[in-house]
Amino acid sequence: MEKREIGTSGIMVSPFTLGGNVFGWTIDEKQSFAVLDAFVDAGLDVIDTADVYSTWGPGNKGGESETIIGDWFKRSGKRDKIIIATKVGKPMGEGKKGLSRKYITQAVEESLRRLRTDYVDLYQSHEDDINTPLLETMETFTDLVKQGKVRAIGASNYSGARLREALSISAENNLASYQCLQPEYNLYTREQYEKEFEPVCREKRIGVISYYSLASGFLTGKYRSENDQSQSVRGQGMKKYFNPRGYKILAALDKVAAEHNVTQAAVALAWIMARPGITAPIASATSTKQLHELVKSTEIQLSGNEIDALNDASKYNTI
Numbered sequence: 613m614e615k616r617e618i619g620t621s622g623i624m625v626s627p628f629t630l631g632g633n634v635f636g637w638t639i640d641e642k643q644s645f646a647v648l649d650a651f652v653d654a655g656l657d658v659i660d661t662a663d664v665y666s667t668w669g670p671g672n673k674g675g676e677s678e679t680i681i682g683d684w685f686k687r688s689g690k691r692d693k694i695i696i697a698t699k700v701g702k703p704m705g706e707g708k709k710g711l712s713r714k715y716i717t718q719a720v721e722e723s724l725r726r727l728r729t730d731y732v733d734l735y736q737s738h739e740d741d742i743n744t745p746l747l748e749t750m751e752t753f754t755d756l757v758k759q760g761k762v763r764a765i766g767a768s769n770y771s772g773a774r775l776r777e778a779l780s781i782s783a784e785n786n787l788a789s790y791q792c793l794q795p796e797y798n799l800y801t802r803e804q805y806e807k808e809f810e811p812v813c814r815e816k817r818i819g820v821i822s823y824y825s826l827a828s829g830f831l832t833g834k835y836r837s838e839n840d841q842s843q844s845v846r847g848q849g850m851k852k853y854f855n856p857r858g859y860k861i862l863a864a865l866d867k868v869a870a871e872h873n874v875t876q877a878a879v880a881l882a883w884i885m886a887r888p889g890i891t892a893p894i895a896s897a898t899s900t901k902q903l904h905e906l907v908k909s910t911e912i913q914l915s916g917n918e919i920d921a922l923n924d925a926s927k928y929n930t931i
Contacts, residue, residue, distance in 0.1 A: 613655050613910060616891050618695075618819040619791030621764035623733060625658045625695050627885050628910050629821055630903075631896030632661030636676025637669040639898050644680045645687070650900040652693050654907045660794075660821065660894050662699035662738055663723050674704045675726050682728035697734035697792075697821070698723050699768060701741060711741035711749040720761060736766035736794060740774055746781050754788040766792030768823070772808040779816055790818065792891065797822035799831055799861050799880055800853060803928040814889045825884055825893035826877055827853060833862055833869075833876035857926070864925035868918050874908045881909035883922050 615624040630651050635644040651659070665677035678698060685691040700719045703709040708719070723732065735756065737749065756762040767775060767790045775793060782789035793813055797805040801824065813820055826832055828849050835850040836859075865876040872879065877895070884893040897903035914922075 616819075618734060618764060618766075618821075618891055620817050621734075621791040621819075623695060623764055623791075625892055626656045626910065627892050628656055628881065628907065629658040629660050629697070629892040629894040630656065631823075631894045632659055632677040632681060633665045634677075634896045634898055635661070635665070635680040636672065637666035641680050641683065643898070645684050646900050647897050647903055648681070648684050649688065650903050651897075652688075652690055654904070656907065656910070657693060658695045658697065658821075658892050660697045660823075662702070662736075663719060663726075664699070664702040664704055664738065667704070675722070678723055678726035682726050686728050691729055695733040696727060696729065697736060697766070698727070698732055699736040699738035699794075701738040709741075710744055711737055711752075712744045713748055713752040716749070716752045716756075720756060724761065731761055731763060733763045734766050734792060735762040735764075736768050736792065737770070737790075739769040740767075740771070746774075746778050747785065750778060750782050750785070750787045750789070757788045764788075764791045766790055766794060766819070766821070768794035772812055775809070775818075776812055779812075779818075792819040792821055794821050794823055794894075796824045797884065797890075797893070798825050798827045799865070799883055799922060799926045800827045800858060802926060810889060819891040820889055821891050822884060822893045825895050826880055830858065831861070831865065831876060831880035833865060836862065860925045861922075864922050868914070868922065871918070872912055874912060875905045877906055878909040878912060879914070879922075881906065882912040882914050883919065885909065886914050886919055 613626050616627055617624055661677045664674050666672050667674040700716055701711050753765045765788055779789055795805045795809050830850055830853040865879050868879045869876045881893055884890055895906050
């Protein structure tokens with residue numbers, strides 16, 4: 613399988629990232645272990661999680677996803693087969709949040725403990741922290757890299773301007789720099805990434821691991837009317853996609869999926885993978901069957917005409 617580098621970090625990964633946000637939320641430990649085993653068996657290697665996953669679940673307090681992954685590492689012995697990406701910065705309760713030296717230093721130890729590992733391959737700022745100087749944040753990450761606790765660092769939910777500023781501070785002070793950006797990007801939500809982030813990522817050779825790659829499930833083709841919203845936990849967020857542009861995108865996905873005999877989700881992911889500069893889009897799976905359908909995205913070779921048709925259907929000026 614084709615491997616892609618995360619920025620200029622030297623870390624090579626498969627072109628599809630498994631989202632760990634569902635572990636301990638919509639699937640339990642047993643189901644999560646089955647998905648993780650199937651993921652490795654498929655020859656894939658990048659798992660994305662965060663300390664905050666999944667505080668929103670009933671009875672959860674955060675750390676559930678990391679804990680399940682860590683327990684799977686212990687049971688399976690497959691830590692060396694995985695590139696693990698986790699995040700820090702979003703509120704964990706009791707004042708635990710942000711990107712200060714004090715908090716990052718504390719949070720990384722808690723993530724390492726839950727993950728049952730000595731190091732994180734990709735440690736990401738989950739959101740910008742305007743109350744902490746960027747220099748302090750980047751110096752702290754640099755120390756973690758020097759200590760061997762982190763191999764590379766990345767950013768999520770930064771503006772293009774703040775990303776450039778962080779990169780400049782790292783360059784000027786000989787510090788570790790962000791090797792990866794995690795933006796929202798999919799066939800429906802394209803404009804901000806393509807206008808604000810893609811230019812800087814291509815110029816600075818920053819890897820891109822996109823989230824909401826399937827638009828919270830809309831691009832699976834499972835939701836086609838408001839009557840379909842009750843099908844899952846995420847269904848209530850579909851209403852914003854039910855418009856002429858959304859339906860045009862689904863129609864284009866239907867056509868290409870039928871031609872390749874795969875799911876609409878696999879085509880939606882393959883479209884992202886075909887975009888120059890993209891490293892490995894994220895998608896989560898709640899069953900091994902669903903995972904196998906998503907994995908087919910790595911085997912699809914979209915033609916130029918198919919990419920053009922999908923691009924045309926999803927033009928932002930048709931919103």
